[in-house]
Amino acid sequence: MNNIELxxxxxxxxxxxxxxxxxxxxxxxxxxxxxxxNKPDWFLKINPIGSVPALRQGDFLLHESLVINEYVNEYCxxxxxxxxxxxxxxxxxxxxxxxxxxxxxxxxxxxxxxxxEKQNRSRAEMGRVLETLDNELQRCKDEGPYWNGKQAxxxxxxxxxxxxxxxxxxxYRGLKIPDQFHFLRGWIEQMQQREAVQxxxxxxxxxxxxxxxxxxxxx
Numbered sequence: 624m625n626n627i628e629l630x631x632x633x634x635x636x637x638x639x640x641x642x643x644x645x646x647x648x649x650x651x652x653x654x655x656x657x658x659x660x661n662k663p664d665w666f667l668k669i670n671p672i673g674s675v676p677a678l679r680q681g682d683f684l685l686h687e688s689l690v691i692n693e694y695v696n697e698y699c700x701x702x703x704x705x706x707x708x709x710x711x712x713x714x715x716x717x718x719x720x721x722x723x724x725x726x727x728x729x730x731x732x733x734x735x736x737x738x739x740e741k742q743n744r745s746r747a748e749m750g751r752v753l754e755t756l757d758n759e760l761q762r763c764k765d766e767g768p769y770w771n772g773k774q775a776x777x778x779x780x781x782x783x784x785x786x787x788x789x790x791x792x793x794x795y796r797g798l799k800i801p802d803q804f805h806f807l808r809g810w811i812e813q814m815q816q817r818e819a820v821q822x823x824x825x826x827x828x829x830x831x832x833x834x835x836x837x838x839x840x841x842x
Contacts (some may be wrong), residue, residue, distance in 0.1 A: 636784035646819035
């Protein structure tokens, strides 16, 4: 049974994660785009929370990007998107959790901050997050260009959508990724070369337009 449907939205970085996981696995799937401003009633029967992504495979329903990605990785063995040892898998999940607990909230706090004091505080917070990521990528650089070695995996996928959307922070908040974080910048460049990223990505102009309300404090 491989009749996978992914309910997604182009703008959503969480849905982007699950598109990337399916594409890295080279699994065929049907992509159903959901209008987040006008969600159809039938979608709430698939995911009562109403969020994307959601996955349907026959009678099996699943939501939440990280859970979907773990399922996709176990459903299809090759290529593996988590390391081969239990300790390395634990480390990978630790950094996946860091993406959700640190990078993601820092990104939105900065994007939504309206006054200069909050913006400065959020820039400093994001700077600390970026430094942490750069240090970790430096530590594991000998194993390969990705978080867990030579193969891009769930850890890379957990982080990458927010770096594709980084032009938002450059455009609205004037924050570029500092040149001294060259391990982080190198990882971004590696990810940008991947077929899944190139096939499923959007241009900076799209994100800048779509997130204008966030940046103006209207969402």
